[in-house]
Amino acid sequence: MTDQDTHNVYRIRDISSNDRPRERLAELGAGALSAAELLAILLRVGMPGENAVQQGQRLLQKFGGLSGLHRVSFDELCHQKGINTAKACQIKAAIELGRRLPREDSESRPIIKSPSDAAALVQYEMSGLPQENLWILLLDTRNRVLKIDRLYQGSLNSSSVRIGELFKSALTNSAASIILVHNHPSGDPTPSPEDVALTRAARQAGKLLDVEVLDHLVIGLKNFVSLKDRGLGFNG
Template sequence: MIRDLPVDLRPRERMIYAGAGALSTAELLAIILRMGGRGENVIRMAERLLSQFGGLAGLAQASHDELCQVHGIGEAKATQIKAALELGRRLLATAPYERPQVRSPADVANLLMLEMSLLEQEHLRAVLLDTRNVVIRVINVYTGNLNTAVVRVGEVFREAIRANCASIIVVHNHPSGDPTPSPEDVRVTEQLVEAGRLLDIDVLDHLVIGRNRYVSLKERGLGFR
């Protein structure tokens, strides 16, 4: 347990007098875990977890079952970890931001990658832009596997029409971490681009977000003619 550590090594006490920013990632994780295992203090357990999953980003992508398979991590600890990471993800999703101007695919990736790269399901989002390519808002259109059978084009453009936007950029994530566009991604893009032409709302790009990487279908010439 944390109280079994020397006082100057107890992360909870250090957080109280030094602040959360003074703690390492392993120490913050140790506070969430609360207890170590047989022959292993809680900080060692936290360090082992981070090492096994390749850091905080890898830990965030681990499923509940994958966490439970780790020695010393049962249902309770796995649930505590997932709950804490989900709170962080939701904070990122709801944090206010200045309305940026989009000049390149990288601008959109910088806006959404950190939060979307942690999602465990595919999410399709649309970035609504005004005539100067300034972001009006970002909307979540669909959650689930992206394919032409389930993505309704009208859902993508409904909010765009209401917002009177000039153009949109479509973004979705690959939970696998590999942002390589699939043939279905290209087909969805073709449908959206064609619908945008009919509605006089330009589809400027479609980004696929993976783990710390993204692909612009427009830059690769996929789905845009």
């Protein structure tokens, strides 16, 4: 690269401030950036006549997207215009981190096989709460926990809880089923008539939305009750 070429290299700071990938990531989050912009952050600088974002776009187009960049050999990537060993290492390292994430998430997500499994996830935290709280365990098709959503705090009954809110997060996270969990600050997990009514209303809504309500647990001080095991709100 000649001295003239060096002066003509397009750096991220040469891009309009509104379009700079680093600034956009800091302001909007990584999810708001295109794949080319994320690559530009790794590449840092472009080359004469091509800024880092354009270079990222060219690489994605040449190899058919991120999956192609994953498959291409390290040596071939190093031979691409404007890509040196350091840039190739950064690209390959970033893609490998992304590849490992779903596997790590999958391995770390507990599988719910029984009411005890579900209670074990929340018992310690919920049993000492001074107010009633309603949480929802979102599960995938294999009963792995996708997320624990903390929805309500205060007096809970079928009229105060908006049934639609129970399923909003489930639909957003593509949950196949949910488990309702709430605590009794008194320490006695005996289900109330309101608990049963809430369970019944949630199950009816779940059938319409194709999201199964697997159970409703009431957490006490040292124990819990499964409404499903007792047949409360799950008959019919």
